[in-house]
Each structure stands twice: as C-alpha cells, then as structure tokens.
Amino acid sequence: MRAGLKCGAKIRGKDKTCVQAAGFRTTHVGEGRCYFHGGATPIVKHGRYSTITHPGIRAALDAQNDELEDVMDLRPEVKLLRATITHFANDYEAMTSMLRAWNADPGCPRPAWVPDLHEVSRLAEKTARIADTVHRIQTEGSISLDSYRRLMNAMGEAVARQVNKMTCLGDEDKARLTQAIEDDWLSMAAK
Numbered sequence: 760m761r762a763g764l765k766c767g768a769k770i771r772g773k774d775k776t777c778v779q780a781a782g783f784r785t786t787h788v789g790e791g792r793c794y795f796h797g798g799a800t801p802i803v804k805h806g807r808y809s810t811i812t813h814p815g816i817r818a819a820l821d822a823q824n825d826e827l828e829d830v831m832d833l834r835p836e837v838k839l840l841r842a843t844i845t846h847f848a849n850d851y852e853a854m855t856s857m858l859r860a861w862n863a864d865p866g867c868p869r870p871a872w873v874p875d876l877h878e879v880s881r882l883a884e885k886t887a888r889i890a891d892t893v894h895r896i897q898t899e900g901s902i903s904l905d906s907y908r909r910l911m912n913a914m915g916e917a918v919a920r921q922v923n924k925m926t927c928l929g930d931e932d933k934a935r936l937t938q939a940i941e942d943d944w945l946s947m948a949a950k
Contacts, residue, residue, distance in 0.1 A: 764789060768796035815846040833893045840886040847879055915941055 764781035777796055784794035792798035811817050819842030857870035902910075919937045922928070928936065 766791075766793035766796055766798070768792055813846075815849070816842055819843075819845055833889050833896075837886055837889050837893065840882055840889070844879055844882050844886070847882070851876075911945075 766777035766779045766781055766783065768777040769775075770777060777793060779793040779795065780788070782788040782790050782793065782798055785791070785798040787798070811820065816839075820839065854870050857868070860867045861869050918940050922933055922936050922940065925933065
C-alpha cells in the first residue's frame, strides 16, 4: 500500500474525513474508498439486470442477449419474468422430489425451498400485465423518445430551409433567425 493514502470520505454530520487506509478491507487496497464508505460495493458496468447473480436467471437473461436502452421499453421486464418462470419450472420437479424424500425420511437433506405453484401464476399474471402495457403503448399512438427527437430535428431543419428561402433577409439575419429557431426547438425538447 502506498504510504499516507487515506479513504478521505466525508464523515456525515462532521467536518472530518475518514482516516482509514485507502481501500481498507477491499480488493483494491491502497486505492479508493474503504470498506465502510462503499469501497467494497461492486461497480455495475451497464445493463438493467447486470447485478443479478443467480446462475439460472443470469443464464436465461444472457440467452436473450439484447440490451435495450429505452427506459420506457418494458420488454426487458417481460423477459426477466419469463426467465424467472422458466427457472422456477425447471427447479420445481427437483425441489418437489427432495420434499417428498424428506417427508418420507427425515434423515434426507431438507430442500432449500418449497415450491409454490401460486407463485408461478402470480409471475405469469404480472408478465401478462406488462405485456398488455407494452401493447397499449404501441397501439395508442405514443412515440419513442428517439422518434420524438428525430421529429424535432426534422421540424427545425424544415423551418431553417424556409428561412433561407427568404430573400428580404441578409445572410447574418438568416443565420441569427435560424439559430434562434434552433435554440427554441432545443429548449422545447429539453422540457
């Protein structure tokens, strides 16, 4: 560890900083925050469900292999619920067999959890509700944020073309007017 490096995180409610060694009790000793101030928290690189570590669900999500960047797109939630249902269905028989064996012979290992078919129906119902929401969004004429931005840009370009056709304005006036229109459109898009 490099001598003299400290965590340096501000201590809540005081005008002091943490004096633990940088990276104390973490995998990056000598650098960054200590364990007590978030240094051991894994950093999620990207992806809506990148923090899921359960091997079965992780494998099912990875098999679907497409990340969507539109936060209003609910298809990843539908995929997650379907992956969870598939995982549950695959584990159901194994857990049920273990439960039967344990009930028959208490000396057998106890199952980690007892399957509940009502949970599958609840997940399936939740999946159907989200899929219905996606369908309603798509059919009721709403547009994506990307489509909205493209429309705003196209409208701005159309206005700029019309301004450039005006013969009574000088080049500087046309440029100022075009810039003012562009600024107005951008301010509308930001709201």
